Amino acid sequence: MNWKKKQSLLKRQAIIKEDVLWKLKTLHKIAAAANDKKAKDILLLNMEGLSPVTDFYVICSAGNSTLVKAIADNIEDKLAEAGVHPTHKEGYADARWVLLDYGDVVAHVFLEEERDFYNLEQLWADAPSESFVENTDD
Numbered sequence: 001m002n003w004k005k006k007q008s009l010l011k012r013q014a015i016i017k018e019d020v021l022w023k024l025k026t027l028h029k030i031a032a033a034a035n036d037k038k039a040k041d042i043l044l045l046n047m048e049g050l051s052p053v054t055d056f057y058v059i060c061s062a063g064n065s066t067l068v069k070a071i072a073d074n075i076e077d078k079l080a081e082a083g084v085h086p087t088h089k090e091g092y093a094d095a096r097w098v099l100l101d102y103g104d105v106v107a108h109v110f111l112e113e114e115r116d117f118y119n120l121e122q123l124w125a126d127a128p129s130e131s132f133v134e135n136t137d138d
Contacts, residue, residue, distance in 0.1 A: 019104075024085060026105045027056045030099065031132040033078040034060045037071040042132035043121060049129050054106045057127075059120055061110040065095035071109045072098040 014088035031042050037076070039060035048055045062068045072092060079102065096114045100107040108120060121129070 002032070023055055023104045025028045026079070026102055027058060029078055029082065030058045030072055030075050030086075030100075030102070030105060030107045031060075032134065033075040034058065034071050034107070035132060035134050036078075037067065037074045038062075038111070039071045040112070041115075041128055044132055045121075045124055045127040045129045047124065049128055050124065054101075055104045056106070057120070058105065058107045058108070058132075060108070061115040063109070063112055065111060068095040068098055068109050071105075072100060073106055075100055075109070 004071065006063070027044060031044060034042055039062060043057065045057040045059065046055070047053075047057055060071065062071055072095075076086065076089075078092040084102060086100045086102055088099070090099040090101075091097045096111045097118070098107075098109040110118070
């Protein structure tokens with residue numbers, strides 16, 4: 001492999017690595033922001049290879065619509081501090097299911113009964129998933 005091809009390959013690998021790190025940081029920031037406002041049952045779904053729309057979902061729930069809005073607001077605020085803004089926001093006025101689309105990561109903040117009804121966890125059962133646990137080693 002000649003030097004120019006090797007440089008090009010290394011640049012592409014660096015870009016891919018940076019992209020993956022951005023997605024994982026965004027995923028963690030969303031989950032941590034939801035956790036800060038006492039979201040329940042925070043679940044991270046890896047949608048890579050399953051959805052043409054996004055790579056990750058963060059799904060969480062709350063007991064009332066006021067808390068759904070507070071969680072969604074905190075997610076937006078925390079990501080805005082890092083210069084990241086949703087490309088799309090849906091459901092905020094009713095606060096039964098708020099969707100915040102950050103491109104590669106989508107946050108779903110549900111009222112508990114809405115989450116039970118739509119059951120995205122079952123719909124995307126093929127997606128690798130894990131519960132969010134706040135890292136307390138900081």
